[in-house]
Amino acid sequence: MSQTQADEVMKSRPLYGTLTPKQGSSHFIVADGEGGDAVAALLNAAPDMKPLAHIVYIPGANGTDLTALLEGLGARVFHPAPSYASASQRIRKVLGDAHMGLQLYVAGTEGLIGQVQRDAIAAGLPHDALTTEQRGSKARRVQCVHCKGITENVTLDPFVCSHCGLNLFVRDHYSRRLAAFQGVCIDAEDPGEVPPSEERFK
Amino acid sequence: MSGQTRLTVIVTEVVAVNSLIKRFRFVREDGGLMPGFSGGAHTVVEMDDNGTRRLNAYSLMSDPADTSGYEISVRRDDTGRGGSLFMHNGVKPGMKMVISQPVNLFGLDLRAKKHLMIAGGIGITPFIAQMAQLDSLGHRFELHYAMRDRELGAYMKELSARHGERVHAYYDLEKQAIDLANLLKIQPLGTHLYVCGPKGMINWVLSTAKAMGWPKGALHSEEFLAPPVGEAFKVELSRSKITVEVGPTQSMLEALEAAGVDAPYLCRGGACGQCECRVTASDGEILHYDHWLSDEQKAAKTHIMPCVSRFKGERLVIEL
Numbered sequence: 001m002s003q004t005q006a007d008e009v010m011k012s013r014p015l016y017g018t019l020t021p022k023q024g025s026s027h028f029i030v031a032d033g034e035g036g037d038a039v040a041a042l043l044n045a046a047p048d049m050k051p052l053a054h055i056v057y058i059p060g061a062n063g064t065d066l067t068a069l070l071e072g073l074g075a076r077v078f079h080p081a082p083s084y085a086s087a088s089q090r091i092r093k094v095l096g097d098a099h100m101g102l103q104l105y106v107a108g109t110e111g112l113i114g115q116v117q118r119d120a121i122a123a124g125l126p127h128d129a130l131t132t133e134q135r136g137s138k139a140r141r142v143q144c145v146h147c148k149g150i151t152e153n154v155t156l157d158p159f160v161c162s163h164c165g166l167n168l169f170v171r172d173h174y175s176r177r178l179a180a181f182q183g184v185c186i187d188a189e190d191p192g193e194v195p196p197s198e199e200r201f202k
Numbered sequence: 203m204s205g206q207t208r209l210t211v212i213v214t215e216v217v218a219v220n221s222l223i224k225r226f227r228f229v230r231e232d233g234g235l236m237p238g239f240s241g242g243a244h245t246v247v248e249m250d251d252n253g254t255r256r257l258n259a260y261s262l263m264s265d266p267a268d269t270s271g272y273e274i275s276v277r278r279d280d281t282g283r284g285g286s287l288f289m290h291n292g293v294k295p296g297m298k299m300v301i302s303q304p305v306n307l308f309g310l311d312l313r314a315k316k317h318l319m320i321a322g323g324i325g326i327t328p329f330i331a332q333m334a335q336l337d338s339l340g341h342r343f344e345l346h347y348a349m350r351d352r353e354l355g356a357y358m359k360e361l362s363a364r365h366g367e368r369v370h371a372y373y374d375l376e377k378q379a380i381d382l383a384n385l386l387k388i389q390p391l392g393t394h395l396y397v398c399g400p401k402g403m404i405n406w407v408l409s410t411a412k413a414m415g416w417p418k419g420a421l422h423s424e425e426f427l428a429p430p431v432g433e434a435f436k437v438e439l440s441r442s443k444i445t446v447e448v449g450p451t452q453s454m455l456e457a458l459e460a461a462g463v464d465a466p467y468l469c470r471g472g473a474c475g476q477c478e479c480r481v482t483a484s485d486g487e488i489l490h491y492d493h494w495l496s497d498e499q500k501a502a503k504t505h506i507m508p509c510v511s512r513f514k515g516e517r518l519v520i521e522l
Contacts, residue, residue, distance in 0.1 A: 024415035025387065098391040101415045124315035124392015126419025 486515010
């Protein structure tokens with residue numbers, strides 16, 4: 001699976017790069033789904049990183065599971081986790097115990113990249129200190145601006161808020177603090193007049 | 203000057219801190235409070251040196267919580283253009299002076315988990331204000347202060363008394379040096395690094411940190427450049443339609459001001475970017491001395507910073 005191409009540009013819309021090795025005292029790598037391929041490419045291109053690498057991997061919501069591939073890479077620590085929620089305690093602990101010189105890499109869906117970035121900012125790192133690569137599903141993590149509930153893996157636009165049931169239009173407006181795009185009620189003025197949903201984020 | 207009002211102040215104290223450094227305190231002429239500032243801010247002091255107008259930027263070193271006055275420290279530079287000599291020899295208590303509103307180009311990033319500060323010589327001054335601010339906020343910080351000897355170690359005694367083991371002194375003449383590689387290795391994730399001092403020290407600290415994997419966003423530095431002297435040259439202004447002669451000891455900005463041109467500026471030291479001018483024609487070499495333009499911009503000869511940069515050649519035209 002090749003790198004995901006971003007197709008819209010808005011100032012707050014995050015842009016991603018390619019995982020490339022950085023100079024550092026340790027390498028902390030978080031990936032989900034197809035992002036595992038980017039991690040394999042990174043460590044195979046720079047095998048010197050392996051004894052200093054700690055990988056956390058979460059299989060994709062779409063079923064993509066590269067656990068076996070990543071386990072075989074020979075990183076110092078490999079930790080599989082079923083979800084971000086289950087991995088977040090480890091991620092925060094690693095960041096909280098680390099020293100400057102640690103390099104942070106994230107590959108996979110935007111939802112994952114955004115959540116790791118949010119936790120890295122909370123650990124005091126500048127928001128642009130991460131090396132990122134978007135891979136796999138373009139599904140979005142969206143916050144309903146009305147009820148504040150977050151819906152994961154949104155592929156349709158408009159979609160129905162999983163918390164309050166409003167019909168939401170998915171904007172490119174992105175919040176680093178929430179690690180989510182903004183969803184705004186599309187039929188507030190004319191309730192029920194909702195354009196047909198399209199699969200915008202495959 | 204760019205959208206700034208100036209403050210008329212009275213010099214209330216001039217203290218010889220040691221053989222090279224004097225400290226000055228300014229209060230407002232109208233008795234009011236000074237504008238608030240944050241640690242790392244500077245003010246531009248205007249001097250009338252026997253008809254020559256000099257404007258130098260100095261970091262504010264007093265506690266940002268105290269807006270009854272501002273304090274600066276000036277290191278005498280006997281070979282400089284004369285600003286520091288004027289401050290040392292010409293400024294007396296009771297004198298009226300004009301200074302700019304505070305501007306901060308070296309602010310603390312308060313999202314940091316810890317602030318690691320490295321000072322060289324007179325570069326200590328912004329950190330004195332920053333540490334007072336961090337101390338009252340209860341943030342974690344550590345200062346490493348390198349200076350030539352104990353006599354010139356201005357303020358070390360006061361800083362030790364106030365901040366205890368959070369301040370570390372290194373005396374060059376006693377062969378003490380900052381163990382930078384180790385210091386940078388042991389900092390907790392989320393530390394921001396600040397350095398202020400001589401150019402060589404700033405380059406050493408920033409390049410070492412970068413090589414050790416510190417992200418750019420966690421590195422902060424400040425160095426005010428004095429405008430370098432050089433050969434006289436002429437500059438044509440495409441909008442004002444005049445040609446201005448820049449003397450050997452004058453900066454282009456000073457020459458523009460002397461010619462009555464209201465050119466934009468803030469720091470006058472090549473750091474802030476405010477005076478950036480587009481170059482519309484240049485037949486010769488632009489001598490870029492600023493920290494503002496990128497290497498690509500410098501090579502492209504499309505912009506110049508009149509506060510510190512000079513020109514050598516046949517013809518220079520700027521959009522002003």
